[in-house]
Amino acid sequence: MPVTTRRDGATAYVTLDFPPVNAIGRETRQGLLDALGWIAGEPGLERVILSGAGRAFAAGADAREFDGPALEPHLPEVIAGIEACAVPWIAAIHGPALGGGCELALACRYRIAAPGAQIGLPEVTLGVVPGAGGTQRLPRLVGLASALDMIATGKPAPAALALEIGLVDELAEDPLFAAAEINHERLSTRVALGDLPGPDADDAAVSAAQAQAEKRMRGQTAPLRAIDLVAASATTPLAEAQQAERAAFLELRQGAQAKALRHIFFAERATKAPDGLKAAAPVDVKRAVVVGGGTMGAGIAYALLNAGIAVTLLETDAEGVARAGANVERIIAAALTRGLIDPAKAEASRAAFTATVDYGQAADADIAIEAAFESMEVKQQVFGKLEAAMRPGAVLATNTSYLDVNDIAAVLADPTRLVGLHFFAPAHIMKLLEIVRGAASSDTALATGFALARRLRKLPVLAGVCDGFIGNRILARYREAADTVMMDSANPWEIDEAMVAFGYPMGPYEAQDLSGLDIAHANRRRQDATRDPARRYIPIADRMVEEGRLGKKVGVGWYRYPGGGGKVVDPLVEDLAREEAHFAGVTRRDISQDEIRERLVLAMINEAAAILDEGIAQSAADIDVVTVAGYGFPRWRGGLMHHADTLGASAILARLRSFAEEDPVAWKPAALIERLAAEGKSFAGA
Structure with a gap:
């Protein structure tokens, strides 16, 4: 009763x-x-x-x-x-x-x-x-x-x-x-x-x-x-x-908003280990290693400490050790000031934390999470050292945002130990955790990732291996579509305004200014060798980096930040875009806010449909959780794929085909969208 x-x-x-x-x-x-x-x-x-x-x-x-x-x-x-x-x-x-x-x-x-x-x-x-x-x-x-x-x-x-x-x-x-x-x-x-x-x-x-x-x-x-x-x-x-x-x-x-919010509420509650992992026993994580003490590594370390897990943070030199310790202490102090933890909890976290250059101190850890520089060579070196130092049963995890988890695992004698744990910055605040299944990842490693996510109160979403996994792959297409609109039609602030009106907390260009334009620039250079030569490339962001416009941290990026304060538009950016359009032989045209939104959103939906069709994401609901919890997609729209279902596959396909007339490479409709439109089905049921 x-x-x-x-x-x-x-x-x-x-x-x-x-x-x-x-x-x-x-x-x-x-x-x-x-x-x-x-x-x-x-x-x-x-x-x-x-x-x-x-x-x-x-x-x-x-x-x-x-x-x-x-x-x-x-x-x-x-x-x-x-x-x-x-x-x-x-x-x-x-x-x-x-x-x-x-x-x-x-x-x-x-x-x-x-x-x-x-x-x-x-x-x-x-x-x-x-x-x-x-x-x-x-x-x-x-x-x-x-x-x-x-x-x-x-x-x-x-x-x-x-x-x-x-x-x-x-x-x-x-x-x-x-x-x-x-x-x-x-x-x-x-x-x-x-x-x-x-x-x-x-x-x-x-x-x-x-x-x-x-x-x-x-x-x-x-x-x-x-x-x-x-x-x-x-x-x-x-x-x-x-x-x-x-x-x-x-x-x-x-109403539509309540239905969308209920959908994402239940989608988040459903994030858990797949049924296929039920028989796998996760490693009981009592001690963890974090490699790299920058913003991401310090956030991961604090999240672990806050969950009662002892942390050894590994850095490359004494300066890095000192910096890492200061970064973790800054987070502890901020949490204490805000009343998120009490003094006893703060002291317990400090007592459970060690920063060192000695990989030997990783010997008794149950898991290692690498948060080093986004370089395949660096990460492979790190995991070689970790495998040599840690006991055979310990799980190894990489926090890579884009790199191939299988290539990282290839340097290990036992690649089954490796799993991707992609945290989102700031790692101690953001709820999303992409758990990346490598070709060799064992059920134990994956189950440990999901169990750890529960302890950290994260929303775990299983992802397959591809460039950018689920979220960053969609983000890359979003930014590409935005750059194309900027080249052909609009200023960055007009694009930002359109997406804020759609429900994002900020537009793509303000977000880049906060994260730093050099990060995306480095990723583009990594992709140079494999980029489709038939795919249109927009060089405006490269020019920005070349001119030292790296974002808010240097006071100027897509916007200017006088005195480190609020953003102001910069006519020089408009001049730069117009100059690149001239070099490319593009005649710029007027574009409405509605069309800006439509192009950016449909670009993301098209990419997400391919991700779902390839099995990189397990369900449309998982993509909804990723886009809402990790990338600012408006929660009251239910997530990217829920929003796609409100538009309908047939309507989406018609618009993609229209855009494909101007660019058949970037706007080629995903096969899943074509099938759903033909069968009258939804993304949720795919």
Whole structure:
């Protein structure tokens, strides 16, 4: 049963019992209504204590129900019954109380949370608004500003903050015990939140929330609708406002954005080791080696330390050792300052970290992760030393972004030990981890990669071997399409504006300025020998590097950064593009923002279709996770391939064929797109 009940004297216990997260589906809602009926037939009760079994109070509604019609009984009916119950309810909260779980807690007269609880209304992150009174009861309890901060961002409140703003009444290590000890007279005087007057109006808080939503959740509908609903709590009667809230919830949950956000939510939850690895036992990683102490290596080292894994970082000389130590310490200090770790955790990480030039100190490590310079020669040398120093059962991993994992493994006596673990910078923050299966990679090495991803709280996606794997291969085509548009039609800032309007946090040229133009330049030089001579090459970025315009780190790239501050457009870049177009005999033309977006997005879809068809990616959903979690594709569009399915294979094919008339090499439609269009199928089903 998803809801269980019992009585102990004058106390009734109602437990949400649908592990692991006690999602509030139809059976749970019916169980709560049944509990209300049971309580009505139990004389002499003084309190009802509502709690969740297992590790959660309730982590929200069962989102799988959202794809169909709303099923009775509805949560607002349950909430109203709890709030109107003659016997006061107490919410004893541990773990997450999110969405409908938070709304259940708001229906109770009193709320007690364990120190590790998280309470919030994250519905906007799934493209909807709270649908059972959350936008109206929360501001009555904590005020308009605090309610806006939580609801419009979807950001949950940790227990300490919940106590500070008045969301919970007290904290207790054992909320159930504390709930049973509350004085009956005190409890009986508590007023239901629905009976309280609306909060004071706060136009400044509303304006600030709207500005933040426009900036950080650009293009999304739900946050602005949620802000309007919360603001209405100050002026609109509860019953009327709840009707408006429910109508908005039901409307939004069937919309394209909510469907896309649900898709990526479930796609991320599904990232796990393939079924074929179930029998493989991963190496138990207690000690790790990281080779290279630059930005990437230091981030990987910190991520490992934060997961309780001891780290030995190998560098080439004393200067590198000192730099690596400083880089790791900088991350630890920043995490401490931001409250992400406590002083004890910081000291434990420092104690578990060593930087050295001595490969002999890798002897007892369980895994080595190479994050050295992106050079085949360098990486092969590193793995030769690691194999000589480490025990035979230890896993070897390369963090290469582009290079052939099989060529790296070729220098090993036992190439089955090698697997690709492609982290994304900054490695201690970015959630994506591409796990690259080499031709010889053993199931043990792969299973270890997936197990490590779980410990690091990463989203692991299996990738095959090719230049750039999944994400960087798509990124290369994206940049090539952007460069072609720049040569033929538009300035970099116009292209950036088009893609920001599409939903990217920044356009391709601002992103290059942040990473450094020399990185992409080095990769182009690596590809010179194998580049298709029939494929059009745009040399503008090469000219930028030749002129020392390496990006923000030197104050000038595609943009200028005066004083190291914000970016400003640079007419010299436009002149350079026009000059190269003249040399190439290109007559530049005007182009609309819509066409810019179409060309760049279709270029990525075409490349992704080839990646899927070749088996480099295992599924369209994996490509969605990679593009959203690693490359800034707008989450509310569901990922690249989900967006492709909203366009349809036939429509995509028609546009690709149109573009192929001007460039049959770059725009040749992927075979998968042709098949799907002919068969009327989707990428999701490919």
